[in-house]
Amino acid sequence: MIGLLQASGLAQSSCRACGRAFRGKDQGLICELCLEGLRPYHPMDYSQKIDYVSSYRVFGLYEGVLKEVLHSIKFYNSKTLALRLGRALRDHLWEYVDQVQPDVVTFPALNLRRFWSRGFNHVEHILKGAGLPSVKLFRRVDLSPPFALLSKEERQRAVTGHRLREDLLDLVENKRVLVVDDLLTTGSTLKRLAYLLLSVGASEVHAYIVARG
Numbered sequence: 228m229i230g231l232l233q234a235s236g237l238a239q240s241s242c243r244a245c246g247r248a249f250r251g252k253d254q255g256l257i258c259e260l261c262l263e264g265l266r267p268y269h270p271m272d273y274s275q276k277i278d279y280v281s282s283y284r285v286f287g288l289y290e291g292v293l294k295e296v297l298h299s300i301k302f303y304n305s306k307t308l309a310l311r312l313g314r315a316l317r318d319h320l321w322e323y324v325d326q327v328q329p330d331v332v333t334f335p336a337l338n339l340r341r342f343w344s345r346g347f348n349h350v351e352h353i354l355k356g357a358g359l360p361s362v363k364l365f366r367r368v369d370l371s372p373p374f375a376l377l378s379k380e381e382r383q384r385a386v387t388g389h390r391l392r393e394d395l396l397d398l399v400e401n402k403r404v405l406v407v408d409d410l411l412t413t414g415s416t417l418k419r420l421a422y423l424l425l426s427v428g429a430s431e432v433h434a435y436i437v438a439r440g
């Protein structure tokens with residue numbers, strides 16, 4: 228019976244990064260050895276300019292353990308692993324926070340379909356794990372109703388997706404905002420969010436990203 232359970236993978240799980248077998252005393256996806264080995268990547272290349280973003284900092288490259296961790300958080304909806312990743316980033320993130328001195332910290336909103344399938348915003352939980360208070364400044368407008376009925380202007384806004392929550396605009400005006408996201412590739416999401424923030428009066432927008440793709 229035990230042999231059967233092991234063969235089917237039910238008796239124990241193995242770390243998705245290193246393959247080592249472990250019994251899930253924690254989230255059961257990535258072993259503590261791998262998580263403890265997560266370190267800021269040096270030297271990070273900051274030659275990529277992101278329009279409207281005054282400065283940004285990246286923790287690591289989207290590869291190896293970090294890639295597995297981010298993938299596992301999303302694929303297995305693991306809030307616990309998101310919190311644990313936040314602890315791994317904490318010192319690096321806070322060093323940047325001390326430097327930038329943001330008035331408010333925020334993160335992109337998930338589109339509704341992803342939010343309902345996952346039930347939580349992983350970046351929000353990474354920030355919780357890092358002990359950095361954040362505010363949900365953005366909401367998503369995913370207009371699925373008949374696209375053809377929308378005006379040209381509405382269609383463009385629908386594609387854009389992100390909106391600032393009108394009730395929180397006071398938190399942005401004349402303020403330094405830090406946007407935290409999980410993955411940097413083209414920088415188009417950050418650029419769009421920074422533009423939105425500046426358009427309602429933010430004085431500066433900075434960004435912190437977990438991994439560079």
Ligand SMILES: [Zn+2]
Binds near residue numbers: 242257258259260
């Ligand atoms: Zn491992």
